[in-house]
Amino acid sequence: MPAIAKHNDVLTVIIIFAVEPARQQELIDAIVEFLEVVKQQPGFVSSSIHKSIDGVRVMNYAQWQNQEAYQAFISNTQVQAKGEKLREFQIHEYHRYEVVVSLPDNATLKIAKGGLIHLAEFRVKPENQMRLVELEREYLPLGLQNPGLISGNFHRSLDGVHNINYGQWRSFADFEELVKDPKYKPLSEYWQGLAENEFHLYEVVHTEPSD
Template identity: 55%
Template structure:
């Protein structure tokens, strides 16, 4: 079972597709088929496919032994040839990340189907990434007090343009109850002026490992 690499012993690759809702399942099936090729590549650790509950996103939280292993996979002509079907969909947002914050109420976070997930995508200019990381560290403790939030895992893209919070919730009801609380979202967002944010809720639909 994949775990969040809090000590950065693996390179994390997060790939997020925008998709028309009627094509979401087709995209998931296409990624799964390509996964048969990917899992045979040197250095591959895991791929974890998520679909957004609103139907407009598909996300792959993937792990490789090193950044170089992932880059070699991208340069492998035979592997990339089998990726042709995926090119029929929208170009995804794909970056290599390192885990910079991991807070959990249940020990080392495990990627498994019992959770509802959120990908909070923060986009910024490279000169703002360090400030975004600092703000995340300042605010994660408050977030972990929320009922139903199991873990919050912030990732920094190596190119400086992204920070992603990959969070786990015990169930969707906990999120809906949070939204009903007086004052929810009334405060100024801590990232305002530093980054643009987009977030969606997901369920994990498939995990592929090198085993």
């Protein structure tokens, strides 16, 4: 079963596709088919496929042993040709990440099929990225006062222009409670002036290795 690498012992690659709702499942099937090839590549650790509840996003949360292994994979033209079908779909965001904040300390960080995820994307200038990380670390304990939030996991893109919060939830009703409760309002404001924010709610639909 895949797990979020809290101590950055792997390279995390997050690919987010923008898709028409009518083709969301087609894209998921194409990724899963390609994974049969990908999982055989040296240095592959895991892949977790997520579909957004609104139907307009598909996200692959992948892990590799290191950057060298991942670079060898994407440079292998024979392997990449096996994923030709994926080129029919638009990539919304694609970056390499390290996990920089993960709370609570005793959280279960397994990624399992059926898991409910809030993915918040922050587009940021490189000079503001680490300040945003500091604020994420400061404000995450407030979010964790909601008992429905299992863990918050902030990722910093290695190119300096993107941060992601991968929040694991017990139910979407718990997330909606956070949105509505005034005491959590600072969570929608701390990044103002530093980043542009977009979020979607996802369900984990496939994991490799399987759970």
